[in-house]
Amino acid sequence: MKKWLIEELICPQCLDSDIVLNFDIYTETDGDIIEGRLVCPQCKQEYEIHEGIAVVVPEQTLPMIQDATGYNSFSMLSSYLWSHYSEFFNGPDATDAYQKWARAFGSQRSGWALDIGCSVGRLTFEMTRTHDRAVGLDTSISFVRAARELAAKKQLAFDLIMEGQITEKRACDLDPAFGFDQAEFIVADAMALPFRSRRFATVSSVNILEKVPDPLLHLAEANRVMDETDAKILFSDPFSWDENVNNPDRWLGGTNEGSFKGFGMDNICRLLQDSKSVFSPGFRIQDKGQVLWKIRKTRNLWEHITSQFVVAERTAMG
Numbered sequence: 001m002k003k004w005l006i007e008e009l010i011c012p013q014c015l016d017s018d019i020v021l022n023f024d025i026y027t028e029t030d031g032d033i034i035e036g037r038l039v040c041p042q043c044k045q046e047y048e049i050h051e052g053i054a055v056v057v058p059e060q061t062l063p064m065i066q067d068a069t070g071y072n073s074f075s076m077l078s079s080y081l082w083s084h085y086s087e088f089f090n091g092p093d094a095t096d097a098y099q100k101w102a103r104a105f106g107s108q109r110s111g112w113a114l115d116i117g118c119s120v121g122r123l124t125f126e127m128t129r130t131h132d133r134a135v136g137l138d139t140s141i142s143f144v145r146a147a148r149e150l151a152a153k154k155q156l157a158f159d160l161i162m163e164g165q166i167t168e169k170r171a172c173d174l175d176p177a178f179g180f181d182q183a184e185f186i187v188a189d190a191m192a193l194p195f196r197s198r199r200f201a202t203v204s205s206v207n208i209l210e211k212v213p214d215p216l217l218h219l220a221e222a223n224r225v226m227d228e229t230d231a232k233i234l235f236s237d238p239f240s241w242d243e244n245v246n247n248p249d250r251w252l253g254g255t256n257e258g259s260f261k262g263f264g265m266d267n268i269c270r271l272l273q274d275s276k277s278v279f280s281p282g283f284r285i286q287d288k289g290q291v292l293w294k295i296r297k298t299r300n301l302w303e304h305i306t307s308q309f310v311v312a313e314r315t316a317m318g
């Protein structure tokens, strides 16, 4: 983990008190901590940095990150590397979804950006074009490892699944305009963000809301780490609620009754604009629409997804 991130990290188990973590560095290379540990001075919880990857999650999240299936699997890595970077190796049928989401970041802004549920990092790299620094976080160690490797090598090389265990090599340079040294990736939980409150000028939550056990808590955490007077949020989701992922009582849409009845996007826009909601102070909506996004599983299997997005901003002018 790059050293510049250390002083921004707080204990994800003591969020109410913004407790900055102490640290021990065992080995480092060029400002990158390879082995070390972060320790909470209040609850004494230790967070490991191993092979350059900081894991800063509350204890209850550990089983999820240790699960070798799902987002930690080899097939997911192939799928998401294709989805994020196929434009760069001229993959046939490449998706331009990330370019479209990146338009939300607009012209030059100062400050830091946070990409929540960053996967293999494309949007985080896009954020470095318009921010001083960009941090991506994800609960998948495999994705965070891949994103860190991309930042270090500025190149992509991976095994793309053709069918079953048959793979083909794909390799390419990434856009040299990405601020590779300005990007960092850690393992963290969208529902317990290990960052100081109000630290970020921009936050993205793209295709993750429906994946977390408590979507409203994820939004409340996003709000906590955003600047109170000058902040931008890019939110996008397909709203494909699934009761195997989270309890329908916690869905923020897709139901016929309760405080979040109706469509998810309508409810998200309502929350963003209501300063008495989890988004306080409220936001002004700048843009809304949909992005056609693709995930490639094998050479014959694709998921075509419509992700509905909203870009919203809060400024000192209200």
Ligand SMILES: C[S@@+](CC[C@H](N)C(=O)[O-])C[C@H]1O[C@@H](n2cnc3c(N)ncnc32)[C@H](O)[C@@H]1O
Binding pocket: 071, 116, 117, 118, 119, 120, 137, 138, 139, 140, 143, 188, 189, 190, 191, 206, 207, 208, 211, 212, 213
């Ligand atoms: C559908 S993928 C979207 C990834 C990326 N934002 C994109 O659009 O390509 C959902 C991502 O959220 C991550 N994720 C799931 N639960 C999470 C949590 N509680 N905290 C952080 N990341 C999580 C997954 O590992 C995965 O990378």
